Amino acid sequence: MSFLKIAALVVASFLALPSLVQAQVACQDVRYGASAYHARMDELARIARLPNQRWNRYHEAAVKNICEGRPLENRGLIDQGYVTASDVQGLMRNLDLFRANEPRSEIGQSYGYSRKKFGDMGLCSACADNVAQWYTRQPESRCGKLARQALEGNPQAERLLTSFPDYCIWKY
Numbered sequence: 001m002s003f004l005k006i007a008a009l010v011v012a013s014f015l016a017l018p019s020l021v022q023a024q025v026a027c028q029d030v031r032y033g034a035s036a037y038h039a040r041m042d043e044l045a046r047i048a049r050l051p052n053q054r055w056n057r058y059h060e061a062a063v064k065n066i067c068e069g070r071p072l073e074n075r076g077l078i079d080q081g082y083v084t085a086s087d088v089q090g091l092m093r094n095l096d097l098f099r100a101n102e103p104r105s106e107i108g109q110s111y112g113y114s115r116k117k118f119g120d121m122g123l124c125s126a127c128a129d130n131v132a133q134w135y136t137r138q139p140e141s142r143c144g145k146l147a148r149q150a151l152e153g154n155p156q157a158e159r160l161l162t163s164f165p166d167y168c169i170w171k172y
Contacts (some may be wrong), residue, residue, distance in 0.1 A: 024047075025043055
């Protein structure tokens with residue numbers, strides 16, 4: 001390979017490097033009142049690819065929910081049209097959520113495991129989420145008990161659960 005081709009390849013790889021390596025924004029940087037809050041939110045809007053690389057108060061609310069460990073509360077913002085699901089996904093992908101020595105709680109672990117299992121049984125994503133909420137937050141409820149029986153392998157309970165009875169709709 002000629003020297004010019006090698007030099008062009010090196011220059012091209014340095015130009016592409018910033019797009020390949022994306023810095024993440026830490027939750028502590030986008031906590032309202034933090035120093036350089038607006039600059040860090042601007043950066044987050046850019047790397048999360050928000051529309052026109054701009055953020056608004058609803059994006060701020062979504063970031064707060066994500067950073068406080070309540071990402072499911074963003075469903076209301078999405079359902080009401082304040083933000084799009086892709087906005088929230090972009091924010092989640094680009095927020096550094098690692099917290100040293102903060103493992104997922106038992107309820108969080110149970111929710112994650114059970115939600116996956118309910119999905120594997122054939123429940124839609126939203127249905128599996130609803131049932132997992134009942135199972136982890138109110139295990140003695142009618143839906144919580146049915147969910148436990150289904151997870152224990154009761155085929156009749158599993159059939160009933162996959163029909164998604166009305167009493168398994170979680171009230172957010």
